[in-house]
Amino acid sequence: EVQLVESGGGLVQPGGSLRLSCAASGFTFSSYWMHWVRQAPGKGLVWVSRIDSDGSSTKYADSVKGRFTTSRDNAKNTLYLQMNSLRAEDTAVYYCARDNGVAKNDYWGQGTLVTVSS
Amino acid sequence: DIQMTQSPSTLSASVGDRVTITCRASQSISSWLAWYQQKPGKAPKLLIYKASSLQSGVPSRFSGSGSGTEFTLTISSLQPDDFATYYCQQYNSYSLITFGQGTRLEIK
Numbered sequence: 001e002v003q004l005v006e007s008g009g010g011l012v013q014p015g016g017s018l019r020l021s022c023a024a025s026g027f028t029f030s031s032y033w034m035h036w037v038r039q040a041p042g043k044g045l046v047w048v049s050r051i052d053s054d055g056s057s058t059k060y061a062d063s064v065k066g067r068f069t070t071s072r073d074n075a076k077n078t079l080y081l082q083m084n085s086l087r088a089e090d091t092a093v094y095y096c097a098r099d100n101g102v103a104k105n106d107y108w109g110q111g112t113l114v115t116v117s118s
Numbered sequence: 119d120i121q122m123t124q125s126p127s128t129l130s131a132s133v134g135d136r137v138t139i140t141c142r143a144s145q146s147i148s149s150w151l152a153w154y155q156q157k158p159g160k161a162p163k164l165l166i167y168k169a170s171s172l173q174s175g176v177p178s179r180f181s182g183s184g185s186g187t188e189f190t191l192t193i194s195s196l197q198p199d200d201f202a203t204y205y206c207q208q209y210n211s212y213s214l215i216t217f218g219q220g221t222r223l224e225i226k
Contacts (some may be wrong), residue, residue: 033164035172035215045154045205047215061214062119095161097126104152104209108161 002107009112016086016116022079022096024111030054030074031097035082037113038092046092049081050099064090075110083110086116120144120208124218130226135196141189141206141223150210153182153191156220157202164189165204201225 004036008020049060049070051073058070069082070078093113097105121144131137141151149169154162164173166182169189179194193200206218 037217043221045156045207045217047207050215059214068202082176102171104164104167104207105154105162106164106167108163110161 002044002098002110004098004107006094006096006109006112009094009114011115011117012086013032013118014087014116017082017084018086018114020081020094020096020112020114023080024077024079027098028049029072029077033101034070034072034079035097035099035105036070036079037095037097037105037108038090040089040092041093048066048094051079084115086114088116090114119214120147120210120216121165122206122208122216122218124204124206124221127219128222128224130224131196132226133196133198137193137196137223139191139204139206139223141184141191141218143187143189143210147208149185149211150183150208151182151189152209153180154205155202155208156168156198156199156205162205170196196223 003021003025012018012045033052037048044065051058051070055072067085095111096109098107100106123142125140151169153166156162165176165180170182181192204221209215
């Protein structure tokens with residue numbers, strides 16, 4: 001069974017940093033691109049970033065470029081999102097999602113809440 | 119960036135109704151469009167990919183159509199479990215993926 005479990009969310013002050021993790025199981029993690037998607041409270045889905053299967057290529061939404069870094073450890077079956085210079089508008093539930101190519105994001109984690117507030 | 123516009127934003131319907139949600143892209147995305155269903159407090163669930171392909175395990179009352187810039191999601195006969203928010207997502211460009219703003223389907 002495919003499982004994605006995010007962790008690392010919490011309350012952080014503006015300007016602070018946080019690292020999210022997404023532990024994958026039930027599939028060959030190293031074969032799949034992965035994405036981060038976020039959702040501010042009461043708002044819609046917003047794509048954040050994606051990373052290719054070996055971690056050699058990443059892409060980011062303009063809103064997080066230069067502040068967020070996506071990485072992965074295929075030996076640990078884990079995806080990461082390093083978030084720096086956090087702003088109030090980064091407050092959201094952050095989901096990791098598997099990229100199945102044509103079928104796009106076929107599996108999602110349950111999400112982890114990041115709250116940026118003083 | 120490719121902008122995705124869904125309509126309507128909110129849709130009121132009854133069990134058994136046939137409903138259609140539209141998603142328009144600001145430029146052609148061929149058939150690189152997916153539809154997701156999301157219930158409160160839950161992760162999105164993939165329903166349709168590549169505009170019209172039904173994801174495994176999704177009931178056949180869900181269908182998708184369209185290509186280029188205009189797409190539709192149709193639910194042929196609404197069931198109580200279908201009341202949720204629906205999002206389209208374009209993945210034509212691997213540089214930037216974008217979602218529509220969502221359509222909330224509520225009980226009339």
